[in-house]
Structures are given as C-alpha cells and as structure tokens.
Amino acid sequence: METVSTNRSFAGTQGVYSHASAETGTDMTFAVYVPDHEEGAKLPVVWFLSGLTCTHANVMEKGEYRKAASELGLIIVAPDTSPRGEQVPDDEAYDMGQGAGFYVDATQAPWSEHFRMRSYIEKELPTLIAQEFPVDMGRQGIFGHSMGGHGALTIALRNPDRYQSVSAFAPIVSPLHCPWGEKALGGYLGSDQAAWREYDACALIEGGARVADILVDQGTADNFLDEQLKPQLLVEACALADIPLQLNLREGYDHSYYFISTFMADHLRWHAERL
C-alpha cells in the first residue's frame, strides 16, 4: 500500500492510499479517515460506497463526514467505484464500465477480467484495511449513495454477521426494476436475471436475507427517484420481511452531495449507535 496524501482535518487524518489489487488486476485508490485516538485503540469502521461516475474523492471532498466521524470515533473508508485504466474495458455512457462497477463480480466478457468489485469490497480491501489501520473489524457498518447505496444494501444483506449497521442515501433498491440496473447487470452478469438476484436488495430480502434494520434518506426532488431509485420497492420488501426500515423523504432535496452532506451526520450517528 502506498500513501498518496494525508491531510489533518477535524482532529484526525484524511488519507488517500493506493495498492495493486489482485481482484481487479489494477491499481486501486481509496480514502481512509482516521480520527485521533488513544495509542493501541481499535476503532469501528464504516464503509461508504459511492455512486455512478464517482471516485474515492467525491465523498471525501463533498461528503462532510469528518466532523461527525471525529466526534463519534469512527474510521471511514471510501473505495473507488470500479477498476480504471487504459487496459480496463469501458462504455461510452457514464452508467457502465469505469466509474460504474455496481459492486458485482462480472461474469461476462469483456468485463469479467477486471470488474470484480464485489470481491474487492467484501474480501480484498477489508483484509488490507485490517492490516494497515487501527480498525476493530468486529464493529463494521456500511453505507453509500445511489449505486453505492445499492452496493451497501446488497453487501450488508449478504453478510449480516459482518456489518452491524447499514444505511443509504438515495439507493438503487432494485437493479432488476430500473434502466441503470438492467443495463449494468445485463452487461456484467448476462441476460439470465436469476444471476442478478444476489445483487438486488429487494430480491435478496424476498429470498430470505435479513439485516437488523435499515436507514434510507431520499430527496423528493431527486431526478432519478421515479425511474431508477423506487424506494417504495424497498418499503414493500422490508414490510413483508419484517425488517424495520426508516425511510426519510426529504422535501426539495436532490441527488447531489448537497443532499448527502446535509444528512451525513444523522447517518453516522445511526451507525455509531449500532457499533
């Protein structure tokens, strides 16, 4: 692991790091914020998965998480959203390929060689984080935005023993039922939608996956609300499964980091209470 940069902020250290990923076959960059702590202490860690087009940097620069993370004693990890580089396949549009990994392990050419973001986020990066940072891996939460909200929900639902808390901002709750998901999962996983179900929060819940509870914030002025995000599908799935879902509809807020930053501290408190 190489240190790209460190900056002192809110009585902690905001770092950016890179490493050669065996899963993706590329160098991967990620951000880690570590609040000041007593020597030898191990802090709980909360993973933030970003949305389409984002790198590690968007939430690091615009997410306004450091004040709350510092006060609550939480380490925040922000990975990239896909492998990147000239050797990595891409799509002309923003919603597939580089910047749009959808947190899946792709099975279809040309994506399957590098697009292994599920294994990267679930296995490889946690191992590195556990080695290099003062984290208590017995206390982990996960959250994210849009495509990253999809990632957080699906990863938590598949690994309920690992993550004690999960939340999302404006998540894609069912890739099976939106154009973004149909395009990306169709490309990465092929046309057999049975293979998509482990990457669909609502389908996972229908199939018996459970978490203790879920927090979602959703802006009512979000351009993607009706066509892509469809939180009502998650409401219905959670109701049938008796999973407590706190869905906060935020009047007038959109899909941007102006929305995310407003409710960031609420989400970190949600995680801290459960970690």
Add this chain to the structure above:
Amino acid sequence: METVSTNRSFAGTQGVYSHASAETGTDMTFAVYVPDHEEGAKLPVVWFLSGLTCTHANVMEKGEYRKAASELGLIIVAPDTSPRGEQVPDDEAYDMGQGAGFYVDATQAPWSEHFRMRSYIEKELPTLIAQEFPVDMGRQGIFGHSMGGHGALTIALRNPDRYQSVSAFAPIVSPLHCPWGEKALGGYLGSDQAAWREYDACALIEGGARVADILVDQGTADNFLDEQLKPQLLVEACALADIPLQLNLREGYDHSYYFISTFMADHLRWHAERL
C-alpha cells in the same frame, strides 16, 4: 443576474449565479447560500473571498459552511477570484492573472482593463446582492483564505464602517513582504510600492486603519507559512495598533480545505456574534 443552479442543503438553498460585470467587463459567477428564513426577513451576510486558483466553487464544495450558516442564520456569498475568459489577460503561472486577482484594481497594462476585483467586491457585487437576496446590508462580515484572507483583511480595514466582523484562514498578511505579493502587486500596480500599501493589511494598520478585532486561523504544517504568509507581521502590526488579534496556530494543519473546513464553524460563530 442568471441562476446557474440551486440545490437544497442544510435547510437552505445553495445557489450559483452569473451576471455581466461592468467593472471587469466579463461575465462573473458567484455562489450564495441562503438559509431558510421567515418571509420578509433580512439576514446578515458574510463574504468569503477565496485563494489563488480558486473559483466560487472551491469553498462551496469543500468549505463545509452550510450547517453553521443555517444554524446561525447567515447568508454566505462566495465570489470568483478574478475575471476569466479568452479576452482576459493571463499569466502562465498560477499566482497571477486568471484565478489570482488579489482583490486589487489594476493600474498597469495589460491588466487594468479587466482586473478590477476591488471595485467588483466593494461596490458592484454588493449592489447586486442587496437587490437580489434577502440581506441586511447593515450587518456584514468578511473572511477568506490565503489570497482571499488578504482580500478580506484589506477590504475590512478600508471599510470599517461596513463590515462589523473580519477573519481569515492562512492569510497573506503583507503582500509587500512575500514573493506572491511582490509579483502580483508589481504586475497589477507597478513598481512604485507606495501604491501597494492600500492592498497590504499590515501597511494599512501602520497607516492608521482600524477594525474592532480580527480572528486568524493558521496551520503550522502550511507549506506557505514561512515564505508567503508570515502571520507574525500581522501580530506585530496589531500589537502596535492595539487591535485585538486572535491568532490560532493549528498544529499539523496545512493550507487546504481540510484545514479550512475544520475551523469554518468557529469563524462563522465569530461573525455571528458580531453581526
């Protein structure tokens, strides 16, 4: 004035606007954050002047001012740092020309036609802000970062009746005594340093200018501290002039927005207490 964008954030509206400036002869873009307020209310306004290379967007995206501004009921205005465009002279380096207006009215060719940032910030933009936003122009504060800290200090010192509060992050306190200032003021104002003194906070104080008090935060790990910023010069000038200066040296913090954002709420409280 045209509205470029608006986003709801922290129970307020973050807007970006543009207008044709008579002073600079160019279109100018600026950001204004307006917290929700009672109909007909007029809110105090705090001006944030940005540093070298910045536009209105840097502090808007990374400054983390909206939570405190919303809670304190402050309107925040963030102007650009220079005129911009193909017809506007520039310098190959980052510290002169576009993105580096130094808040002066240039007198030298080729700069004098467009580089009128003093008159733009002191006269033209306040008139527009007063017309278009719910501001109480009797309650104004001003602050800024680096070159913008220089701008805030000099503008406040020249207009003590207009601004009731002034503060700065890592300001250039004396352009007369640093390479950035020597280059920029030499270029914009010519070689006669007598003309620079109204654009030098320490020289203005030596010449009798006064403000009620000043807050400065400065990181000790700031790369520009010793060669360019030299807060000790401001300490000495304020001591001789009996101007109360609260200088907070922040151990390990650098020149970036990771530093600014950490102490942003402190500064807004400083302003709110005086407005």
